[in-house]
Amino acid sequence: MxxxxxxxxxxxxxxxxxxxxxxxxxxxxxxxxxxxxxxxxxxxxxxxxxxxxxxxxxxxxxxxxxxxxxxxxxxxxxxxxxxxxxxxxxxxxxxxxxxxxxxxxxxxxxxxxxxxxxxxxxxxxxxxxxxxxxxxxxxxxxxxxxxxxxxxxxxxxxxxxxxxxxxxxxxxxxxxxxxxxxxxxxxxxxxxxxxxxxxQESAQLILERAQQMSKKAAGSQRRRALAAERRKGSNTTKLDAKEAEKQLQAIYGPDIHILHESDDLIVLSKAAGQVCYHTKKTSAGKISAKRKKAKKGAAPDDDGTKVDISLEDSLIDMNFVLSTVNPVARGIVHRLDRGTSGCICLAKSNEAHMKLIASFFLRRVKKKYLALVPSPSSPSLEQEGVIDALVGGKSAASKYRVVSTYHGDGDESSSLGLTLLEVETLTGRKHQVRVHCTEIGCPIIFDPLYSSFQPPVQASRRKAKKDFQRNKRGKADNTEDTNQSSLPKAISDLETTMIPGQEKFFLHAQSLSIPEFDVDVQAPLPGWWTETLDQLES
Incomplete structure (x- = not known):
């Protein structure tokens, strides 16, 4: 070659x-x-x-x-x-x-x-x-x-x-x-x-080429959806930010917020358990008239699980204009895992989307996370430092800082101490914060992939749904999680309130800075985070 x-x-x-x-x-x-x-x-x-x-x-x-x-x-x-x-x-x-x-x-x-x-x-x-x-x-x-x-x-x-x-x-x-x-x-x-x-002339030609590339890669289903959007034309009315935030909270609860909006992009604080987009469009995530009537789908389905409506679908349903450069999901420039809460940016225009892709590649976007982890058993963890370890076989680096340390409840059944870390990603790898926390011996609490400290029903949403149905019939196994005895009471209490199949863990995208677009925002902690931290402090 x-x-x-x-x-x-x-x-x-x-x-x-x-x-x-x-x-x-x-x-x-x-x-x-x-x-x-x-x-x-x-x-x-x-x-x-x-x-x-x-x-x-x-x-x-x-x-x-x-x-x-x-x-x-x-x-x-x-x-x-x-x-x-x-x-x-x-x-x-x-x-x-x-x-x-x-x-x-x-x-x-x-x-x-x-x-x-x-x-x-x-x-x-x-x-x-x-x-x-x-x-x-x-x-x-x-x-x-x-x-x-x-x-x-x-x-x-x-x-x-x-x-x-x-x-x-x-x-x-x-x-x-x-x-x-x-x-x-x-x-x-x-x-x-x-x-x-x-x-601008050459730049416009490159932009048109990117749009054609996206259109070709998208497939017939997405092309039909885009054609339907174009047919709406100017007859659609977009909600203002406050009204849109109210409707989003009706779907996902009080933990979702609109942090910044301009002609180029929108930055939201995503709720934990909320998926950014569906790679395959299924009935579980479709916004039907019935679900709109039931407070935009906030009510659980018959099996007790929450309606799985993606952030992308919600914004489109509210007539937000989103870019079409991403052939998989409109407007999505970067993503947060379903279980992670906090800052996420979506592009409105294709021009902004292209510039955002370049800004992320050039490491000009600054992202900081908060992670609640078990305190390491050895005192070798410094107050701050750099984690340089491969993620998915690729080089990756993160800076961390210890924000707070919480001691156990003081009895033998719940002696685990917890630490709140601030992590800034210097590179952008999939699951980077989750892997790097595990690398230093501090896996994120409730992380279903990298931590043993997680709710008993967490392996998958399908398994969780079946377990929920078995619980209703009184036939579920009452097996005790071997890790439950080591979790502080504040964490154990939170587990009892979690909806089966709702994946959420203690990782929060706290801040996002994009100088190219004058974006510098912080996402408030979700309510279940603040309640847990308040209990740990007391």
Missing amino acids: KLMMISFLAARAVHRGWGCAAAFQVIRSSGVSRSSFSPQHQQQFEWWRHPSRCVGHHMSASPTISCNDAETNLANVLKAAYEDRETDGVQDIIRSNQIVEQLSAKGDVDAVADELVTAAVEASSSNKSLAAILNAILGSCCDSSSGSDETESINNSAQVALAILELIDEMHDEDESTMIKPDIVTLSLVYYSLCNQSN
Whole structure:
């Protein structure tokens, strides 16, 4: 795969008029020897070396920071950075050395794109790692420069990003089986860089492409739903924030709040047990006329479980306009697990959605969580520190701080101490806070995946529903949870009030900061949190 793509890049250098020197620089910077290529490609290289092909072309046409030393060429630098900290490592090494700025300030942006893509191809070990490295390079193009002419450098970086996207497209068209296809993150980063340059015409083309990509990936069911939304037109009336919050609380209870709303986005404090969106639309989450009449579905169904209406469906039913870039769920830029409460942001416009994707990728969004965990048995946990541990096989880092410590009830049956942690995620991995708390010996209370301290009926919503029905018939097993004796009374009391199948645990997305959109909000603690903490303090 690498040989084919590097050969393509070398041929492209010649056809663009850069000459044989540029072609051989592509090969040299990749670290691949000419003898590795097929006889046909070697003949091509010999043809490129002919003097008649080289007249008037010099290496200055292809600026480079690579060298012949395998220890220091750009491909090896990117490879080492990716193996260390994946996309964060690649972005850091490019930013700290101002690689994009230096290259884009010296020469043709197409030549710069060729060199960067060549290095990415050589540094990658799979299509997945190639996509990640290329996106990291594009992310570096979104940065403001600190050079002597900041505006010019930003403009050059944006043009480099656009040239990289065009080159990826060319290589994918040449061979779909070996070259990755741009994804929504790729398009969002290019869009973001072009918007920084105020190149609205090119940015609009990228946006339209992202919309078409989403439409194609969505399937017929979602396309029909979007068509129905368009038919509503201007006849729909959107509720104001206060009225919308009242209706949301009628569905989910008093723990859901609208924290911020603008033309671009809406930030809510989600209730625990509430799902952000359904990947499969089922009758359980459908907002029917019957459920609307019963206070918007707040009343439990016949089996005693709460109606499972997603946040996405609720907002759409209230005529909130949500973006369509996400092919799975409208408006959803990031997600919170069903059992987690707190801050979540949804995009209203496709333009805002693309910028938000870029902001999250660039780590410009700050998120802090509160987690209630068992106090560690050993006093090795510092008051604050950094957790650096893999999550799902990927590098991840979080900062933590001990907020409060609660001692046990003072008797043998309930001696477990609890600790309230504040956790700030420095990377964005699925279940990152939950995994990192477990890594330091403090699994989150009631976490069904990573903690043994959880309600007795918690394995799955389906199992919980069956257990609830068996309890009604008086046939349930009265097995005692081995962990119940170690939980403080405040926690044990809370368990008795939990609805079967309602997944919620002590993890709360406390704050969300998105400087790009002037968002800096804090989500109030849910009522069941404050009641529990008050009991623990007393």
